[in-house]
Amino acid sequence: MSESPGTPEPAEAPSPDVEAQAAQQVAHARRLDTDDPLAALRDRFTLDDVTYLDGNSLGALPRAVPGRIADVIAREWGELRIRSWTESGWWTAPERIGDKIAPLIGAAPGRVVVGDSTSVNVFKAVVGGIRMAGKGCTEILVDATTFPTDGYIARSAARMTGLAVRPVEPARISDEVTERTALALVNHVDYRTGALNDLPGITHALHSAGALAVWDLCHSAGALPVGLDAHHVDLAVGCTYKYLNGGPGSPAYxxxxxxxxxxxxxxxxxxxxxxxxxxxxxxxxxxxxIVRGRVGTPDILSLLALEAALDVWEDVSIEDVRTKSLALTDFFLDCVALYAPPGRVRSVTPYDHRRRGSQVSLECSRAGGVMDGLIRRGVVGDFREPDVLRFGFTPLYTSFVDAERAARVLGEVLRELPEEQPEPAGDGG
Amino acid sequence: MSESPGTPEPAEAPSPDVEAQAAQQVAHARRLDTDDPLAALRDRFTLDDVTYLDGNSLGALPRAVPGRIADVIAREWGELRIRSWTESGWWTAPERIGDKIAPLIGAAPGRVVVGDSTSVNVFKAVVGGIRMAGKGCTEILVDATTFPTDGYIARSAARMTGLAVRPVEPARISDEVTERTALALVNHVDYRTGALNDLPGITHALHSAGALAVWDLCHSAGALPVGLDAHHVDLAVGCTYKYLNGGPGSPAYxxxxxxxxxxxxxxxxxxxxxxxxxxxxxxxxxxxxIVRGRVGTPDILSLLALEAALDVWEDVSIEDVRTKSLALTDFFLDCVALYAPPGRVRSVTPYDHRRRGSQVSLECSRAGGVMDGLIRRGVVGDFREPDVLRFGFTPLYTSFVDAERAARVLGEVLRELPEEQPEPAGDGG
Structure with a gap:
């Protein structure tokens, strides 16, 4: 795997040469899996023969969850009922589970509280941040490439506090922040491209201008080190159903x-x-x-499913996860370069490791149809309008064999579904 | 059972007379259970020999929930994973489950959406209501006896929209509303006293003054008819973990x-x-x-547990539930009058059926210790500061035998824990 594999190389239609190369790649993938110190973690999840590269949308099921939730329902709710608020530790779950997430995002205990959706937490963080900012502040900056909900909620927060919203590309925030800026709300990893934004640098620049840094960790927590305390981040939010495997719509933090x-x-x-x-x-x-970040009665079933899901991290170092994540995405990009028909896909995920999250996004015409074809053949990624194929690499359970297979099947689907010819020019020219 | 049983009658210390009366009450309770058309519904819940009168805080576990959630986790999440957002109907759960709650609160389909906590929904409803109110409005009214979170959130909503908050007793709202009032936020049933507020009358008075009516149904939904559509209520919120048995901290609507x-x-x-x-x-x-009421990604495990819990209502009429609820609380009050030492407890729940919810609250010195004693003897109610014992009657699973037993054990505990003697007057006189 290379630091910067460059643009995928053109691949010929299947030929004995490519087939030989594929055999070599499969053998290489197997060796990488054999050498992978995290390989055994896959057994902590319920997986089948599907190549699941959508853990950046919904993480796979950790094996510990079904038994734990069966007990929560049958015994804690069914038998102890109301007593469980104290006797089963329900009341303190939001902080206890926050402390379990904390080491994964570089936070000491007592700094993370779990509950509500990401959108609701964005509202708390942005309004709370605005109220802590200097009196003369007139605006907030919002990542111009953000997952949309952050922008919608930030606009509502600004409307309700009398501030303006200015969308700014993450790379421009350091230049655009002024003494009138209360805070900037930035995605750590871009949901669409998988690009990793410079959390330490942007946070430092914001602080130098007297503004607060509010980070959305949805696409980074559990995939790479975040270092919230070390980089003096002011506020952060994130979901728990992607790389933290908390289950569909599990509570945010x-x-x-x-x-x-x-x-x-x-x-x-x-x-x-x-x-x-x-x-x-x-x-x-x-x-x-941190209790101050709570709102209403905590949603116990979902919280305790998340708590059980977080047990898979017990002996895992997030640095090792990062190392494997980069190796996986490098290897996948190499395989795509080998298998995809020439010019048919273009990675919008940065090749530079310092700028890459844990997914690979490929621009591709007819992307919706291509993803349908992949899913029919047992390779599950997802599709984002208008033309992006997303492949998420979840180092706890994604193998190098998965990465090779996904790229190979992508090559097959692309050959079956050739690029559309451009429409003939109409009257408008 | 009488329409207005009056103040509990003084009861003598246990005597052969009282024991004979108790035997008569037990026999009477058994007859009432035999004649109860809802008695068989108790089998839809997991219950044991505890007398559980805290369903107004956390409803008992419906038998359908464990199996359904086991399937949601193992198959929908574990096997189908991301596909379940469409194939298992996850995406549309908030509206679908809203439509399942709707008939219980007198709403047509398409008017209820499930998700987030009650507190978050109070915020949506109050801000949303203020934005729909006339331009000249300067204040909102908030039930002066409200469960505290509604007041806290209403104050935040008012602060963020530039309005004032005026606390008003529900019975005074019709007189206090003015043309400057944007809306009133009122509890349908008082969490502390169990008093039922006049939803039709207050709503009508608010409308006559040009204000909106926002109701909190936490302590009424599932216990009595609400009639939201019929009474032209504007906005309403409620939790689902009390009389709707959705599980600890299950999503609100x-x-x-x-x-x-x-x-x-x-x-x-x-x-x-x-x-x-x-x-x-x-x-x-x-x-x-109604989709407009959604916020972030819905919390699927908790939503689908609630959906399964709501199946217990399939063939149940809320009017029958109300009839049984009043019969249960009447009978309990009669039994308390029989068993409690004279003057030791005082019902703060109205005797008038038109003003009573589905709980009985008894004022009592040393209430915390009394409730501990009840719980040790297998009668579970709860205690609210400073001196209120609360007993919730959940007509789907509470029996008349439960009501009799609870009152009898209360009498025993009260005799063991006599009223504290007043402190001798100090220097201050």
Whole structure:
């Protein structure tokens, strides 16, 4: 695997040469899997013969979850019922599970709380951040390439606090931030291209201008080191159903830098964030610490499924995950260069390791049809409008054999579904 | 059982007379259970020999839930994975389950969407309501006896929209509403006293003044008819883990009156409420209809547990539930009058059926210790600061024998834990 494999090389239609190369690639993939120190982790998941490269959308099922949730339902809910709020630790689950996520994103205990959707946490983080910013601030910056919900919610937060929103490409934020900027909301990894944004550099530039840094970790947490504490990130949010394998729509999390926690004023001050939630006080007094990020009654079934899912990380170093992630995406890009018909796909994921997340996105005409063809042959990635094929590499359970197979099947589908000829020019020229 | 049983009668310490009366009450309870048309529904729940009167806090486990969730986890998530968003109907669950709750609260299909916590839905409803109100509005009214989270969230919503909050007792709202009132947020049943507020009358008075009516149904949905459409309620929210038995912290719901749906501007315009959620449009265009109440990715495990839990209502009329609820609370009050030491407890729940929800709240000194004693003897209610014992009656599974036993054990505990003597007057007199 190379640091910068370059543009995929043109591949001929299948020929004895390519078949020989394929045999070599399969053998190479097997050797890489044999040497992979994380290979055994795959057994912690329920997988079948599908090549599942959509863990960046919905992580696979960890084997520990079904048994744990059966017990939560039958015993904790069914037998103990209301007593489980204390006896089964339900009440403290949001912070306890936050502490379990914390090491994966470089946070000390007491800085992460789990609950609500990512969108709701973006609202808390952006409004909370605006309220901590200087009085003279008139705007927030929002990653111009963001997953849309962050932009929608940031606009709502800005509308409700009287600030303007300015969309800025992540690479331009350091130049565009001004003393009137309250904060910038940035995606750590671009959902569409898989590009990794410079969290340390952008955070530093924001701080130098007196602005706060709010990061969305949906596409990075569990795939690569984040280093929230080390880089002095102010606020962060993320989902748990991608690389953290928490299950469909599992609860999101909110990180608040320790020194800011007791200045955080939530726009959603639900009773769970009260200093004395069972005091039934008509006046709101926020709890100290990360509890302040809670809102309503925590969603226990989903939280405890997530908690069980996080057990797969117990003895795993996120640095090792990153090493394997880059090896997998390098190898996949090499295989695509070998198998794809010439000029048919173009990687929009950066080749530079410092700029790459844990997915490979290939621009390709007829991408929707191509992905349908892949799925029919047991290679599951996904498709994003208008023309991007996304392949997510989840180092805990994706093998090099998976990567090779996906690229080889992609080559077959592309040959069956050739590029559309350009439409003849119409009257408009 | 009487329409107005009056103040509980003084009961003597246990005597052969009381024991004979108790035997009569037990026999009476058995007859009432035999004649109860809903008695067989208890088999749809997992129950044991505990007398569980805390279904107004956490409903018991419906038998259908464990098997359904085992399948959701093992097959829908574990095998189909990402395909389940379409093939297993995950994507449309919030509206589909909303339609399942709708008949219980008197709503036509397409008016209820499930997701997020009650607190988050209160925020959506109050901000959304304020944005639909007349330009000259300067205040919102909030039920002065509300469960605290509604008040906290309403204050945040008002702060973020520049309005004032005025707490008003529900019975005073009709007099206090003015042409400057945008809306009133009112609890249908008081969480502490179990008093039922006059939803039709208050809603009508609000409308007459040009204000919107926003109801919190947490303590009424599933216990009594609500009639949202019939009474032209504008917005409503409720939880699903009490009388709807959805499980600990299961998702809440939002109701929006049909004619207001396309005027509803959510303060939480997440991607799930977009007209084309997969269009990845950086600009927000809200979906038509109740989908507009969605925010982020729906929490599937909890949603589908709730969906399975709602199956217990399939052939149940909410009017029959109401009839049994009143009979149960009447009978319990009669039994308390018989068994409790004289003057030791006082019902703060109204005796008037038109003003009673489905719980009985008894004021009592040393209430915390009394509830501990009850729980040790297998009668589970709960305790609310400073001095209220709450007993919830869930007509789908609470029997008259449960009610009699709870009152009898309460009498025993009260005799063991006599009222504290008043402190001797100190220097201050």
């Amino acid at each position: 909110l990180y608040i830098r320790e020194s800011l926690q007791n200045r955080f004023e939530s726009p959603l001050p639900g009773w769970n964030s009260h200093a004395e939630p069972f005091g039934m006080d008509p006046n709101y007094t926020p709890a100290d610490g | 939002l109701y929006i009156r049909e004619s207001l749906q396309n005027r509803f501007e959510s303060p939480l315009p997440g991607w799930n409420s977009h007209a084309e959620p997969f269009g990845m449009d950086p600009n927000y265009t809200p979906a038509d209809g």
